[in-house]
Amino acid sequence: MAGTGIGARVTRKEDFRFITGKGNYTDDINRPGQAHAYFLRSPHAHAKIRKIDTVKAAAMPGVVAIFTGADIEADKVGGLICGWMIHSKDGSPMKAGAHPALAVGKVRYVGDHVAVVIAESLAEARDAAEAIVVDYEPLKPVVDLASATKKGSPVIHDAAPDNQVYDWHLGDEAAVKAAFKKAKHITKIDLVNNRLVPNAMEPRAAIGDYNPGEEAFTLYTTSQNPHVARLVLSAFIGIAPEHKLRVIAPDVGGGFGSKIFIYAEETICVWAAKKVGRPVKWVADRTEEFLAIAHGRDHLTHAEMAIDENGRILGLHVKTRANLGAYLSTFASSVPTYLYVPLLSGQYNIPAIYGEVEAVYTNTAPVDAYRGAGRPEATFVIERLMEVAARELGMDPAAFRKKNFIKSFPHQTPVIMCYDTGDYNASLVKAMEIHDVKGFARRKRESAKAGKLRGLGYSAYIEACGIAPSAAVGSLGAGVGLWESAEVRVNPVGTVEVLTGSHSHGQGHETTFAQLVAGRLGIPIENVAIVHGDTDKVQMGMGTYGSRSGAVGMSAIVKALDKIEAKAKKVASFVLEASEADIDFKDGKFSVKGTDKSIDFASVALQAYVAHKFTGEQLEPGLKEGAFYDPTNFTFPSGVHIAEVEIDPETGVTTIAKWTAVDDFGVIINPMIVEGQVHGGIAQGIGQALLEGAVYDANGQLLTASYMDYAMPRADDLPSFRVDHTTTPCPSNPLGIKGCGEAGAIAAPAAVMNAVTDALGHENIAMPATPQAVWHAAQAGLARAAE
Amino acid sequence: MYAFDFHRPATLRQANSLIGKVEDAKILAGGQTLLPTMKQRLASPAAVIDLSGVPELVGIEQKGRNLVIGAMTSHAEVASSALVKAALPGLAALAGGIGDPHVRHKGTIGGSIANNDPAADYPAGLLALGATIVTNRRRIPAGEFFTGMFSTALDEGEIITKVIIPTGGKFAYAKFRNPASRYAMVGVAVGKKGSSVVVAVTGAGSDGVFRWAEAEAALGKRFNAKSLDGIKTPAAKELNSDIHASAEYRSHLIGVMARRAVAAATAK
Structure with missing residues (x-):
């Protein structure tokens, strides 16, 4: 499509500044007189702090101040919060241990914050931190997820004496039991969803600044949701009331969920700025990010599927143990519960589902939402089960899926979600055709001739995006509403500024949001600016995560644009001396029906501000409108990814030979940006399946604390992706958008592992399927074959 | 990183004199290991003597039947050198x-071999090629130069100036990369000069680069990948084991990489 409206492949407006080094990231900002913060972190996974001696360190050159947990307590700085209440099966609330921004009495993971040194330079702060003497009494750590709640385990938080955060469930247990009784076949699987470390290109950073004249704070921070950060820092941590706290999230270089949360570091920077009377800057180095950023995933799951004699699914029972790390991060509790079990129905008609989730504390970094957040875990469970069940039943995996697809909408699953629309069969058929699934047998023979094993795996995923109806999430325990806000400011010359509560940190909102506005108002895209990431400019917003910015953020803009159009028509009616009902608006022109009288959008804007054609009694001057949009349902992007792998049994190396993705994202604003999102998501999903995995040793030391040991996907690990679409517009929002940001990361792990196990001919291999793991599995397979 | 003094001599003579004078100095020969280590505060030399300003240490020449590579010649220069590609394509590929x-x-060839990282590529390559390491004081055969993990025959204040590599034989290097760091998890260099065969293994040994005698004997009889069939790979107990590769897996990979190196060395 030509032009710049919805559906056009508009080149990203923001890229020029990014690729020419003109971006403005938090680390690019320097405030006059700023000092530098360095955090002394715990070398122990679990230890009592007997004493912290800062006397010598405080006397070192350049040191401005040193603070510890005692100072936090003395100033009554509130602890970090978890904003989603989960209740256990027995009705008891989750057991949230205290989470002070600097450790009080105890450290609970390697990387935990013990003290902060503020100095003239970072080097001086580090030197002084090395001179702080901490008297630790090491305690036995709890590292292993499987045994964390075992009787006699060391206790991490007094509030949770058996290290259990909650034991939660969803679904109808009795119905599932009955379904399993009727089953002809039961497929069982044990799965590990490996722990991942988010690795945005830009590490976290913060600058706290205090203006004593105005008694007001400013926090520059790498946040996906600056307004939520302000709300939490203000209402819960108690830094300052909201009107005295401005949070700015400038250009942010990737987040993937990890920058949703409110961390100790930014809290300390903004608090300390007033204490020391100077701006305080902190920038994480990569090691700090590995140690202390909120990690993702980390589940152990046993799942069983009941199937009848015709190959129809009767029921699903899933039992998961989720590692939440040493403290509850901002939204940690919601990820393995309401973002996980409600997606276990996948694309299938499953009459009975019961999910049980036990969340536990361990002496590891906190775990929270990471690209997909619960939905990759759910997809991995259901799609691995589907593949294994089909193999056990001797059915073609595609045919087994087709047989069980949901075919009529709306469809109420047994686990909360009401799927509004979709055509799962269409995506599968299209993906199989593009992928040339028919040619797989031939390709497998060719691989075999070269001594290679070839496998093919499907992943038919669904996700719930566009989060979320505020009343619905409120009833499930969320501490906030998940609407979005927008304000459209038309300037007198007809240029437009759009203020949005969404936050762009790689998504390309400055382009896609502008496409919407330019198309709707009939003005050049260059005349539209998207403003975000500053609580002084945008009044309130909920930020970007859960693939919600298109579905929710843009819907808010549509609502505001509706109001702009209505007001502009009023202005036009005065200018054109016609009845408002006779004014049409099309292609940037207001015209009087049945006449040749018209006026363009820019001229109407000018008239709105000069206000010469109407009186104040008739119409308010100006052209500026705001809107809040609260969705009425989640959106349900879905699709089919097909992975084809080739394994070298000599070395265990798995190569992705071919990849096809057919996604249904509803209406697409910018296909180029959507493809980029899908590519990145698949890369992360392949990373999880083949490369990435955070490993702690028995003492709770993170063995994968740098790129020397944590394997990120690189370009040469990935094939050229075939990405295509089917479209069923979302019926619950004005643009028909479903969302695309997480799809690849959700779909890919199951597709890869289904392909790898297909190639190897057995199921027992965990992610990441590294060369070593695959080689051992291939050896075991060969040994079995020889028997 | 801690503070340190920085010296940048313009001649080898100046470098020699600095190294004798400056206390607790480290030579910077590319810095691809030293600088990250210093940044992490794991190394804290009082001074750094940067050799990148010494032109006489850079360059590649054919001298008779030998290639002579200056110590400060970068890996990229070796990889793209027409001389190296013609005389020893396997070295250019390495x-x-x-x-x-x-x-x-x-990174430079001198820096790499002086550091002798147990997962570096050059040590295995130079062993298999029968290279000679030339310093400001003497000549050291590669076989005597690499003395263990991160250790070499270099004395205090000794600076590598060049590496002399005989040409005319067969050589190839096959590397299995660590999926995270991309360092050699197992790298095998195979060199044949006349009837003498050297098989050098990097990345796998618990004390750095080592020679695999059984493979050398088998390949000495017949230089063909098939000669390695049935030869027992080095014992797991001598090998590294970490989260990426068990010793057993490394032992297996040594065999695979050796066969692939021989195949590459004999390919036309």
Whole structure:
């Protein structure tokens, strides 16, 4: 499509500044007189702090101040919060241990914050931190997820004496039991969803600044949701009331969920700025990010599927143990519960589902939402089960899926979600055709001739995006509403500024949001600016995560644009001396029906501000409108990814030979940006399946604390992706958008592992399927074959 | 990083004199290991003597039947050198496979072998090629130079000036990369000169680069990948084991990489 409206492949407006080094990231900002913060972190996974001696360190050159947990307590700085209440099966609330921004009495993971040194330079702060003497009494750590709640385990938080955060469930247990009784076949699987470390290109950073004249704070921070950060820092941590706290999230270089949360570091920077009377800057180095950023995933799951004699699914029972790390991060509790079990129905008609989730504390970094957040875990469970069940039943995996697809909408699953629309069969058929699934047998023979094993795996995923109806999430325990806000400011010359509560940190909102506005108002895209990431400019917003910015953020803009159009028509009616009902608006022109009288959008804007054609009694001057949009349902992007792998049994190396993705994202604003999102998501999903995995040793030391040991996907690990679409517009929002940001990361792990196990001919291999793991599995397979 | 003094001599003579004078100095020969280590505060030399300003240490020449490579010649220069590609294509390929483009343009052959990282590529390559390491004081055969993990025959204040590599034989290097760091998890260099065969293994040994005698004997009889069939790979107890590869897996990979190196060395 030509032009710049919805559906056009508009080149990203923001890229020029990014690729020419003109971006403005938090680390690019320097405030006059700023000092530098360095955090002394715990070398122990679990230890009592007997004493912290800062006397010598405080006397070192350049040191401005040193603070510890005692100072936090003395100033009554509130602890970090978890904003989603989960209740256990027995009705008891989750057991949230205290989470002070600097450790009080105890450290609970390697990387935990013990003290902060503020100095003239970072080097001086580090030197002084090395001179702080901490008297630790090491305690036995709890590292292993499987045994964390075992009787006699060391206790991490007094509030949770058996290290259990909650034991939660969803679904109808009795119905599932009955379904399993009727089953002809039961497929069982044990799965590990490996722990991942988010690795945005830009590490976290913060600058706290205090203006004593105005008694007001400013926090520059790498946040996906600056307004939520302000709300939490203000209402819960108690830094300052909201009107005295401005949070700015400038250009942010990737987040993937990890920058949703409110961390100790930014809290300390903004608090300390007033204490020391100077701006305080902190920038994480990569090691700090590995140690202390909120990690993702980390589940152990046993799942069983009941199937009848015709190959129809009767029921699903899933039992998961989720590692939440040493403290509850901002939204940690919601990820393995309401973002996980409600997606276990996948694309299938499953009459009975019961999910049980036990969340536990361990002496590891906190775990929270990471690209997909619960939905990759759910997809991995259901799609691995589907593949294994089909193999056990001797059915073609595609045919087994087709047989069980949901075919009529709306469809109420047994686990909360009401799927509004979709055509799962269409995506599968299209993906199989593009992928040339028919040619797989031939390709497998060719691989075999070269001594290679070839496998093919499907992943038919669904996700719930566009989060979320505020009343619905409120009833499930969320501490906030998940609407979005927008304000459209038309300037007198007809240029437009759009203020949005969404936050762009790689998504390309400055382009896609502008496409919407330019198309709707009939003005050049260059005349539209998207403003975000500053609580002084945008009044309130909920930020970007859960693939919600298109579905929710843009819907808010549509609502505001509706109001702009209505007001502009009023202005036009005065200018054109016609009845408002006779004014049409099309292609940037207001015209009087049945006449040749018209006026363009820019001229109407000018008239709105000069206000010469109407009186104040008739119409308010100006052209500026705001809107809040609260969705009425989640959106349900879905699709089919097909992975084809080739394994070298000599070395265990798995190569992705071919990849096809057919996604249904509803209406697409910018296909180029959507493809980029899908590519990145698949890369992360392949990373999880083949490369990435955070490993702690028995003492709770993170063995994968740098790129020397944590394997990120690189370009040469990935094939050229075939990405295509089917479209069923979302019926619950004005643009028909479903969302695309997480799809690849959700779909890919199951597709890869289904392909790898297909190639190897057995199921027992965990992610990441590294060369070593695959080689051992291939050896075991060969040994079995020889028997 | 801690503070340190920085010296940048313009001649080898100046470098020699600095190294004798400056206390607790480290030589910077590309810095692809030293600088990250210093940044992490794991190394804290009082001074750094940067050799990148010494032109006489850079360059590649054919001298008779030998290639002579200056110690400060970057991996990228070796990889793209027409001389190296013609005389020892396997060495050009080895250099072209070190690290990433950044590392290849900053890292040098002298820096790499002086550091003797147990997962570095050059030590195995130079052992298999029968190279001679020339310093400001003497000549050291590669076989005597690499004395263990991160240790070499270099004395205090000794600076590598060049490496002399005989040509005319067969040589190839096959590397299995660590999926995270892309260092050699197992790298095998195979060199044949006349009837003498050297098989050098990097990345796998618990004390750095080592020679695999059984493979050398078998290949000495017949230089063909098939000669390695049935030869027992080095014992797991002598090998590294970590989260990426068990010793057993490394032992297996030594066999695979050796066969692939021999196949590459004998390919037309």
